[in-house]
Amino acid sequence: MATQSKQAPLFIDHEMCTECRMCYVVCREIDLNAVVIAPEAQHLYEIDERCIYPGCTVCLMYCPAPGSIVETSTGRSLVPPPADVHTDELKWPRKAPKS
Amino acid sequence: MLEPILQDFLDKWVYPTGFSGPGAEFRLKETERFIPVWNNVVIGALHKANEQLNSENEDWKRNGALGGYSGEGPHMSIKQMSTQLLSVSIPQQAKYIDLQRMRARQVWDEVKHGSLHADILLRGGWIKKETELLDDPRAANQGDPAYFGLTAMVPHIHPLSRAGQNYLEEAVACLRLISVLSVMEDPLVRHENDSQLLEEMMHFIEGKYQIDAYALTPEDQEPIKAVFDYLLRPWGRSAAHAKEAEHAKK
Amino acid sequence: MTTIAKPGAELAASLVEQSRMEALHTPMDTLLDGALAGKVTEDGLFRVLGRLWTLKRMMYYIYGGWAMGINVNEYPATVDYLFSKQLYDDSTHEMQYVDEILRRKMVRTQSRAFAHDYCKFSETSRVAYYIFSLRALANYSQNIRIAAMNLGAKVIELGWLERLGASYPDPHVRAILAGQVAETRSHVLMGKLIVERFVTSDVDATLASNSCVSTRKNYLFALEEFSNFALGIPMPEDSEEPELPEGIE
Numbered sequence: 219m220a221t222q223s224k225q226a227p228l229f230i231d232h233e234m235c236t237e238c239r240m241c242y243v244v245c246r247e248i249d250l251n252a253v254v255i256a257p258e259a260q261h262l263y264e265i266d267e268r269c270i271y272p273g274c275t276v277c278l279m280y281c282p283a284p285g286s287i288v289e290t291s292t293g294r295s296l297v298p299p300p301a302d303v304h305t306d307e308l309k310w311p312r313k314a315p316k317s
Numbered sequence: 318m319l320e321p322i323l324q325d326f327l328d329k330w331v332y333p334t335g336f337s338g339p340g341a342e343f344r345l346k347e348t349e350r351f352i353p354v355w356n357n358v359v360i361g362a363l364h365k366a367n368e369q370l371n372s373e374n375e376d377w378k379r380n381g382a383l384g385g386y387s388g389e390g391p392h393m394s395i396k397q398m399s400t401q402l403l404s405v406s407i408p409q410q411a412k413y414i415d416l417q418r419m420r421a422r423q424v425w426d427e428v429k430h431g432s433l434h435a436d437i438l439l440r441g442g443w444i445k446k447e448t449e450l451l452d453d454p455r456a457a458n459q460g461d462p463a464y465f466g467l468t469a470m471v472p473h474i475h476p477l478s479r480a481g482q483n484y485l486e487e488a489v490a491c492l493r494l495i496s497v498l499s500v501m502e503d504p505l506v507r508h509e510n511d512s513q514l515l516e517e518m519m520h521f522i523e524g525k526y527q528i529d530a531y532a533l534t535p536e537d538q539e540p541i542k543a544v545f546d547y548l549l550r551p552w553g554r555s556a557a558h559a560k561e562a563e564h565a566k567k
Numbered sequence: 568m569t570t571i572a573k574p575g576a577e578l579a580a581s582l583v584e585q586s587r588m589e590a591l592h593t594p595m596d597t598l599l600d601g602a603l604a605g606k607v608t609e610d611g612l613f614r615v616l617g618r619l620w621t622l623k624r625m626m627y628y629i630y631g632g633w634a635m636g637i638n639v640n641e642y643p644a645t646v647d648y649l650f651s652k653q654l655y656d657d658s659t660h661e662m663q664y665v666d667e668i669l670r671r672k673m674v675r676t677q678s679r680a681f682a683h684d685y686c687k688f689s690e691t692s693r694v695a696y697y698i699f700s701l702r703a704l705a706n707y708s709q710n711i712r713i714a715a716m717n718l719g720a721k722v723i724e725l726g727w728l729e730r731l732g733a734s735y736p737d738p739h740v741r742a743i744l745a746g747q748v749a750e751t752r753s754h755v756l757m758g759k760l761i762v763e764r765f766v767t768s769d770v771d772a773t774l775a776s777n778s779c780v781s782t783r784k785n786y787l788f789a790l791e792e793f794s795n796f797a798l799g800i801p802m803p804e805d806s807e808e809p810e811l812p813e814g815i816e
Contacts, residue, residue: 394651
């Protein structure tokens with residue numbers, strides 16, 4: 219039943235990840251919901267096919283554990299984020315709500 | 318001239334930003350105020366670690382573990398986090414449930430850190446079982462009551478006040494841990510510090526995220542700024558940490 | 568070899584046994600029977616997932632209130648360690664329920680889930696009745712409220728999680744519930760440890776026992792609402808409170 223699949227463009231390396239929830243929280247905030255909790259008893263965090271990387275890199279900016287999130291196609295670690303994944307175009311714009 | 322440890326920390330963890338807009342701009346502008354403080358924290362922590370390395374006895378290990386146990390041990394942490402769990406009203410839960418989810422995570426982190434400090438005391442032979450600490454006031458002493466009170470009070474001011482504390486103070490914790498780890502080879506001390514580092518990083522990054530994502534209006538930024546101002550007062554927690562560098566320079 | 572005193576061992580065993588009897592068949596088993604008979608629609612499943620999510624996310628307020636009442640050196644650190652883990656686990660379970668709501672596209676976003684009638688916290692629901700009763704346990708000490716929760720409601724939760732986790736026809740729902748079994752079992756075992764070691768006086772034993780009985784009843788009362796709501800069965804005598812054994816008010 220594990221949802222993490224090599225078809226998702228990113229995967230979580232559980233040797234490095236502390237299961238801190240930050241990627242889950244951030245992905246939920248932008249309503250992509252691509253980070254999920256695996257149903258197995260360990261309740262590890264996983265990335266599913268809803269992930270749109272490289273179109274979105276927001277989880278990489280808020281992951282505190284080096285090496286935790288990996289580019290599936292190359293095996294390249296993306297935490298801390300290399301320069302090419304935190305360009306201005308990739309940032310999610312936030313505006314002050316209209317009062 | 319920035320300490321290399323701080324420069325590396327800034328480049329890897331402070332400057333990369335997932336959101337653009339007023340929250341991130343506010344955070345990066347405020348960060349300019351913290352850089353001298355954080356730099357002094359690194360200088361002071363390196364100096365202190367080197368002093369400890371040259372110490373003639375190992376009392377500092379025991380004292381450090383007792384201080385850690387009282388400061389972030391189970392008793393204190395459970396109080397701090399519970400006030401914050403309760404700071405989100407039910408109508409606000411749709412907006413701020415992440416604060417509760419991350420507090421649930423942090424309370425578990427912090428009590429584990431208490432275990433790590435207890436581990437040092439056990440492995441170092443200073444205690445035979447953890448329950449002995451119930452009879453040792455040093456393991457329960459609230460050495461910095463205003464700071465611990467702040468952690469309980471800020472959520473009553475605004476749900477995002479806590480983000481200010483996490484961002485500024487947990488960065489201090491990370492920088493101290495990284496500094497100590499850069500010079501200490503003692504396996505016991507490395508175990509105590511290394512195993513906490515990623516969780517302290519997470520607490521810092523949670524503050525970073527909340528400011529970037531939520532502190533979008535002057536009304537939401539003001540309470541965060543107030544916490545920064547408080548912590549940077551001459552008698553505030555961050556200023557106190559930075560004083561170690563002054564001591565080092567003397 | 569050191570032996571650890573367990574003054575509350577008899578009480579703990581008795582509370583677990585009483586709760587196990589109540590856990591043998593719960594309203595969630597009625598839901599399971601309905602699901603196996605093909606009577607739980609996708610909308611019915613949304614109703615129950617929504618209710619479970621609402622209940623679990625209210626636990627932040629319960630645990631926050633309880634944790635506020637644990638003072639420095641009142642108990643050994645074990646009590647804090649175990650309680651913190653329970654808080655974290657129930658938070659994970661809360662997240663899992665909303666995950667599934669979103670994965671099945673029952674709603675598009677988490678904020679819409681909060682606003683949906685099936686997921687809203689309503690003061691006039693049995694979820695609220697149960698949650699309010701748990702909040703009142705903050706008035707007692709940690710040994711008593713853990714006896715009530717972990718040797719009462721958690722034993723019942725473990726029972727239905729085990730059965731639905733083994734047999735619920737939808738594989739995703741089944742996997743989520745099965746995955747919560749180990750943590751819920753650890754909460755029961757933690758409750759046993761707390762009661763065995765820290766319920767030491769007659770008055771605490773009586774309060775623990777009474778609180779456990781009422782918590783069990785109130786939990787089953789809430790579960791009945793979940794099951795009926797999912798199966799589209801009108802709620803019976805909604806104005807009546809759950810019955811309690813004689814001597815407990």
